[in-house]
Structure formats: structure tokens, C-alpha cells
Amino acid sequence: MASPERERDAAAPRREVLTWLTDMDGVLVHEEVPIPGAQEFIEALQRSGLGFMVLTNNSIYTPRDLRARLLGSGIDVPESAIWTSALATAQFLHDQRPGGSAYVVGETGLTTAMHDAGYVMTDRDPDYVVLGETRTYSFEAITRAIRLIDGGARFIATNPDPSGPSQDGKLPATGAVASLITTATGRAPYYVGKPNSLMMRSALNRIDAHSETTVMVGDRMDTDIIAGLEAGLRTVLVTSGSTPPEQVGTFPYRPTVVHESVADLVDLVEQWAHADPEPPRGPAGQ
Structure with missing residues (x-):
């Protein structure tokens, strides 16, 4: 079985990425403790001017509450960029x-x-x-x-x-x-919430984004990744949360790429936004 790292290297996106969806718990924070690289990842998204949304199945808090909680962890996410179940x-x-x-x-x-x-x-x-x-x-x-x-x-x-x-x-x-x-x-x-892909589609509609140019970042294979796949998104699993690297290969589906944490994605935000387009499909592209 190929390692997550080999799958990651072999599956680099060939289509540009114009929108990012990311889970919150296990990706940006553990409880209220920030995951290293989370604020730098959010800052990279904001500098790029790309659309992004932070998603959570947590229905207890309003987006304003969650913004305040994230800010207390040193992560500055606009209220308008938070989408809850x-x-x-x-x-x-x-x-x-x-x-x-x-x-x-x-x-x-x-x-x-x-x-x-x-x-x-x-x-x-x-x-x-x-x-x-x-x-x-x-x-x-x-x-x-x-x-x-x-x-x-x-x-x-x-x-x-x-x-x-x-x-x-x-x-x-x-x-x-x-x-x-x-x-x-x-x-x-x-x-309604993850793993229902409806939540992904409603988030995309919220920011007028398209599934073909969107990546979903999550830490759970059985919620974030399957929901992203079923919504037609490319997916990034970070192993900083619920699904450890050794379990990835046990699922009957796989993410587009696997990384240790969002810290690995900071440089990819700009890089993937200018990815080479995929070759034409069909006889001309074979």
C-alpha cells in the first residue's frame, strides 16, 4: 500500500484552486488551542484574495461567538467566513x-x-x-x-x-x-451537517464558488473528506486531528492529498491558485 506521502506527491492538483473550505476543530484548533500554522494558513488565504469558508458541525455557537473564540486562540477569521451546521x-x-x-x-x-x-x-x-x-x-x-x-x-x-x-x-x-x-x-x-455534502454545497453557494475550483481541508475521513468528495471537491486530509495516517488506507475512498497539518498548506495556497490546467479529456488528451 502506498504511503500517504507518496499519494500526496502523485496527486498534486492540476486545476487552479480559487476557493478553500476548511474544517475548524482538528484543523485550525484542538478545543481552543491553536494548531501550529493555522493563523499563517488563514493569513495566506486572506493575502491571496481567494474565497474561503471555515466549516463546523458545532451548532452551539453563532458565527460571532466562533470568531471571538478563534480570535482568543490567535486565529483571525471574519464572521462572514464561518459556516455552521x-x-x-x-x-x-x-x-x-x-x-x-x-x-x-x-x-x-x-x-x-x-x-x-x-x-x-x-x-x-x-x-x-x-x-x-x-x-x-x-x-x-x-x-x-x-x-x-x-x-x-x-x-x-x-x-x-x-x-x-x-x-x-x-x-x-x-x-x-x-x-x-x-x-x-x-x-x-x-x-444536514457533514458528512452530508449539502453543507458543502450551501457553503459554496454562500460565497458564489464552484466545486471544480474548490478544495476541502479536513481531519476526518468519515465526515470532511467523504462530504467533500460527494460534493465534487478536491480534498486535503490533515492528520493533526481525528484520522491518523495509518488509518487513511483502510477507507474505500481516499483524499486528493494528505498532509500533516495546515502548516504544510501555507505555501500551497498561492501555488495551487496558479496550477497548470488539466489536459483535455478524450482522444485529444490521451
Whole structure:
């Protein structure tokens, strides 16, 4: 089996890269500790004038909150360049049923996004039950969600992550609570966040970018990389987070390139923006 480094060298992009999408946790930060090279990577993107978005499945915080948290870690990302699963979920529901209603189990990041999308929050015959991440799941709220779904509300969840990190250890996250509700109701949710490529496409639409000239940077093969692949993006796996190098080859799909961290990508931002175009396909390019 070829090493990630050999695959990386053999798979350098031949199409220009005009837009970058990057995951946050495991790529730019661990919790609130910056990963070396993260700020330099963001600065390289800003100097280049290329479009970019920082993506996260975390639905707890608003983009303003996340900007402040990143800034506290020494990483300066504009609020407008942060795209969360809460924003993607609110956008999806607005597109599906404008001006609808929802019973929301989640925190400020999700409720703010839903309000901004024109949704009414209610526990009386809502169009949807929307489940997001929270550090204060209550038995009462989960019970209410179950009864509303039994009554006909459609079930939406921001992301399928079963657990999340904390300073004290693992915490149950949206996917775990969604499984509880599914077991009680027999109804599975529609997940909007990664690995659903819908989140990638909504981020691209947000900045008017095209999949053919976009790269997705992530640290998880089973969320970031598969979502990028299914959205038609080139993908960069950094092994500074969840997927270690020795596990890359065990997946039935692979990223375009593999690097140790975003520090390796700083010089590539400008280089890939001026990559040689791919040769023509078909007989003329064979």
C-alpha cells in the first residue's frame, strides 16, 4: 500500500484552486488551542484574495461567538467566513418550507439561525422538530420532541456526530440524542451537517464558488473528506486531528492529498491558485 506521502506527491492538483473550505476543530484548533500554522494558513488565504469558508458541525455557537473564540486562540477569521451546521440547517429549511415553524432543541447558534431564516419557534403543531447540540439536554425537551414527531412533525438534526470533546472527556452529542429519539419514535432524522455534502454545497453557494475550483481541508475521513468528495471537491486530509495516517488506507475512498497539518498548506495556497490546467479529456488528451 502506498504511503500517504507518496499519494500526496502523485496527486498534486492540476486545476487552479480559487476557493478553500476548511474544517475548524482538528484543523485550525484542538478545543481552543491553536494548531501550529493555522493563523499563517488563514493569513495566506486572506493575502491571496481567494474565497474561503471555515466549516463546523458545532451548532452551539453563532458565527460571532466562533470568531471571538478563534480570535482568543490567535486565529483571525471574519464572521462572514464561518459556516455552521446550524446555518446550513436553517438555510435548508428556509429553502424547503419558507416561513415555517419548528420546535428546536439546541442553543443560541441554532435558535438564532432559525429566527434569522424567518422561522417561528413553537411547541404547538410545528412543521419540524430540529435537534442540535447542547450541553444541557433535558428529559422534558426530548420527551416533547418525541411526542411532536409522533404527532407528525418532520425530524431534522444538524449533524450526526455521536459525541464531542470536553476538557473532562467525551460528551454525548446530537447523533447520540437523535438515536434515542429515533428508537422511541421509529423516525430517523434528516441530517444536514457533514458528512452530508449539502453543507458543502450551501457553503459554496454562500460565497458564489464552484466545486471544480474548490478544495476541502479536513481531519476526518468519515465526515470532511467523504462530504467533500460527494460534493465534487478536491480534498486535503490533515492528520493533526481525528484520522491518523495509518488509518487513511483502510477507507474505500481516499483524499486528493494528505498532509500533516495546515502548516504544510501555507505555501500551497498561492501555488495551487496558479496550477497548470488539466489536459483535455478524450482522444485529444490521451
